[in-house]
Amino acid sequence: MKISNTLKIAFKNIVKNKTRSFLTSLGIIIGVGSVIIMVGIGEATQRNIEREIASLGTNLIIVYPGAFRGGGVSQGTGTFNRLSIKDVENIKTYSKFVEAVSPVISSNEQVIGGGNNWRTTVYGVSEDYAEIRDYKLASGVFFTEQDVKAGKNIVVLGKDVADAVFPDDEPVGKSIRISRVPCKVVGVLESKGQGSFQMSQDDLIMMPYTTFQNKINQNRFLRSIDIKSSIKDLSVTQEEIRDILRNSHKLPDSSEDDFRIGNQTEITERATSVASLMTLLLGSIAAVSLVVGGIGIMNIMLVSVTERTREIGIRLAVGARKRDILMQFLIEALVLSVIGGALGILISFMVLLILNNFTNTQMVINYRTIILAVGFSGTIGIFFGFYPARKASKLNPIDALRYE
Amino acid sequence: MQRVLELKDLKKNYYMGDYIVKALHGINLKIDRGDFVAVMGASGSGKSTLMNILGCLDKPTEGDYFFENKNINLLNDDEYAEIRNNKIGFVFQGFNLLPRTTAIENVELPLFYDRKKEKKNFKELAASALKKVGLQDRLHHHPNKLSGGQQQRVAIARALVNDPSVILADEPTGNLDTATSLDIISIFQQLNQQKITIVLVTHEPSIAVYAKRIINMRDGHIIDDKKTKQRSAKQDLKKIQE
Ligand SMILES: Nc1ncnc2c1ncn2[C@@H]1O[C@H](COP(=O)(O)OP(=O)(O)OP(=O)(O)O)[C@@H](O)[C@H]1O
Ligand SMILES: [Mg+2]
Numbered sequence: 001m002k003i004s005n006t007l008k009i010a011f012k013n014i015v016k017n018k019t020r021s022f023l024t025s026l027g028i029i030i031g032v033g034s035v036i037i038m039v040g041i042g043e044a045t046q047r048n049i050e051r052e053i054a055s056l057g058t059n060l061i062i063v064y065p066g067a068f069r070g071g072g073v074s075q076g077t078g079t080f081n082r083l084s085i086k087d088v089e090n091i092k093t094y095s096k097f098v099e100a101v102s103p104v105i106s107s108n109e110q111v112i113g114g115g116n117n118w119r120t121t122v123y124g125v126s127e128d129y130a131e132i133r134d135y136k137l138a139s140g141v142f143f144t145e146q147d148v149k150a151g152k153n154i155v156v157l158g159k160d161v162a163d164a165v166f167p168d169d170e171p172v173g174k175s176i177r178i179s180r181v182p183c184k185v186v187g188v189l190e191s192k193g194q195g196s197f198q199m200s201q202d203d204l205i206m207m208p209y210t211t212f213q214n215k216i217n218q219n220r221f222l223r224s225i226d227i228k229s230s231i232k233d234l235s236v237t238q239e240e241i242r243d244i245l246r247n248s249h250k251l252p253d254s255s256e257d258d259f260r261i262g263n264q265t266e267i268t269e270r271a272t273s274v275a276s277l278m279t280l281l282l283g284s285i286a287a288v289s290l291v292v293g294g295i296g297i298m299n300i301m302l303v304s305v306t307e308r309t310r311e312i313g314i315r316l317a318v319g320a321r322k323r324d325i326l327m328q329f330l331i332e333a334l335v336l337s338v339i340g341g342a343l344g345i346l347i348s349f350m351v352l353l354i355l356n357n358f359t360n361t362q363m364v365i366n367y368r369t370i371i372l373a374v375g376f377s378g379t380i381g382i383f384f385g386f387y388p389a390r391k392a393s394k395l396n397p398i399d400a401l402r403y404e
Numbered sequence: 405m406q407r408v409l410e411l412k413d414l415k416k417n418y419y420m421g422d423y424i425v426k427a428l429h430g431i432n433l434k435i436d437r438g439d440f441v442a443v444m445g446a447s448g449s450g451k452s453t454l455m456n457i458l459g460c461l462d463k464p465t466e467g468d469y470f471f472e473n474k475n476i477n478l479l480n481d482d483e484y485a486e487i488r489n490n491k492i493g494f495v496f497q498g499f500n501l502l503p504r505t506t507a508i509e510n511v512e513l514p515l516f517y518d519r520k521k522e523k524k525n526f527k528e529l530a531a532s533a534l535k536k537v538g539l540q541d542r543l544h545h546h547p548n549k550l551s552g553g554q555q556q557r558v559a560i561a562r563a564l565v566n567d568p569s570v571i572l573a574d575e576p577t578g579n580l581d582t583a584t585s586l587d588i589i590s591i592f593q594q595l596n597q598q599k600i601t602i603v604l605v606t607h608e609p610s611i612a613v614y615a616k617r618i619i620n621m622r623d624g625h626i627i628d629d630k631k632t633k634q635r636s637a638k639q640d641l642k643k644i645q646e
Contacts, residue, residue, distance in 0.1 A: 016504055317459075319486065322481060401500065
């Protein structure tokens with residue numbers, strides 16, 4: 001018997017048992033649908049994280065103080081294994097690949113202004129910080145090099161702070177008090193948007209680090225040094241900074257770095273690897289439901305073989321070979337699972353469309369996932385259809401005909 | 405005359421655990437082309453067992469079966485299937501039609517499984533077979549919408565659609581009333597006139613009289629095998645209807 005005829009018979013049988021066929025495929029429908037949706041969600045999350053990290057700034061390198069490990073006997077106890085303004089100056093002076101550099105000091109402070117009260121993080125930074133972290137001004141200006149040198153009491157507000165403290169007025173030109181130090185607002189930053197992965201990048205206040213060190217917090221050590229590289233190959237810049245800092249800290253060749261240099265690519269990689277792990281996890285959970293769907297097909301096909309023993313007997317009696325019967329049941333299982341797979345894709349399209357409309361994520365259906373899901377459901381059809389099909393084909397004609 | 409079927413010392417045992425049922429004890433039988441044989445005998449005498457072996461639905465325990473002078477015992481499963489498909493038409497007492505499948509689709513079934521002939525006109529062949537049994541206006545009826553006699557005629561159409569040399573019928577009229585039985589038998593007689601060999605099992609002597617030869621069985625043996633003067637079912641049917 002030709003495949004086209006077998007297909008015809010399989011389709012006829014599926015149509016004759018509409019309800020049962022649908023219920024059988026349901027497992028596959030749900031399985032394929034959830035694989036596509038889960039992977040879609042996972043990949044969208046991954047892309048979001050990448051976008052958010054990109055918004056932190058381009059060509060960003062961050063130097064952190066190293067964990068205090070003593071660093072060897074010769075060094076004694078030291079303040080030199082912490083980052084200081086002197087390091088920033090050395091980088092500025094000696095580096096060829098650094099476009100902008102800023103010290104970063106911060107602390108959480110109470111802010112009073114316009115009759116409102118707000119607790120936020122105050123950053124002491126240089127005039128280059130806005131450029132390094134890709135902040136744009138919504139209104140006013142950022143403080144200048146002169147402002148920093150003079151240690152003026154001026155601040156730039158993040159969008160969240162501006163909205164909280166001056167909900168109705170234009171903040172620029174107004175005065176606020178940061179832990180009792182009166183400051184003048186010279187600018188307001190544009191929003192960077194809500195991030196799901198990071199804390200809001202809008203809930204902050206920036207002021208010249210000189211002012212910060214003199215009036216807010218006397219701590220001389222930096223939380224980090226933020227750097228914008230002038231070249232794309234961040235590892236080159238990173239290596240250069242490392243040399244400068246080792247010199248600046250007078251570290252002998254034998255001792256380890258007393259600071260840590262991270263760059264954006266690393267952060268991205270670390271964060272996306274977490275996200276792709278999540279995608280994998282979600283995908284595998286969904287895949288389990290696909291396997292359960294396959295077992296459902298096997299179950300129904302087994303019932304179907306028993307139920308249709310007489311039919312098999314009749315087919316054998318009029319000349320069907322064992323392999324004709326095997327093919328018939330195999331193709332039936334395959335058709336069921338492929339139809340289920342197609343419906344699953346359709347449903348996942350709709351679900352993702354709805355999710356995209358109601359959330360701000362852009363989930364895209366990946367053609368690789370579709371090929372994978374269809375291939376997988378087909379394989380499941382064949383795999384789980386094979387046992388019942390073989391059982392059917394092993395029947396002896398007269399025994400099948402006599403079956404009650 | 406051309407020999408179609410020949411059995412040589414054929415035996416069939418059924419094994420049920422330790423218990424052996426000897427259903428056929430060494431059957432010797434020759435049937436020539438164009439013969440019309442009625443097999444009779446008490447219930448349990450082995451008629452169905454014999455027919456199933458002749459129809460290649462079951463295999464003998466011992467002995468040889470020659471179909472058109474070929475030893476069937478030497479064939480593999482696929483070749484067995486091929487003989488069932490295009491050499492033998494089998495008609496059952498219980499019709500054995502596929503449910504929820506139209507008459508014409510039921511009749512087409514053997515054509516689907518025929519690998520020898522590249523037939524494209526399945527529908528035509530099936531329709532002409534149904535016409536031969538007088539069902540040309542019931543092509544698209546499902547079996548449950550047909551009378552017993554009509555269902556058996558569909559089964560006969562299915563048996564003859566692939567031009568078999570032999571039609572085997574195991575109590576084909578067992579479930580039918582007298583008039584319908586005569587109707588079915590007259591179809592067999594008609595096919596027999598076209599040189600199709602017919603072997604038919606029946607309980608009733610009144611049916612056996614339409615055969616050319618009557619075989620009697622008892623306890624797995626053939627106890628009697630004689631030629632008879634064949635009556636015409638068509639004429640008898642006319643008489644009843646008058
Ligand atoms: N599948 C089987 N397993 C065991 N014994 C069987 C089987 N089929 C038939 N028999 C036995 O073989 C013997 C012959 O049975 P068979 O069906 O050939 O009789 P029969 O002549 O067709 O009877 P009936 O006229 O009632 O149909 C009986 O004793 C029966 O019990
Ligand atoms: Mg019987």
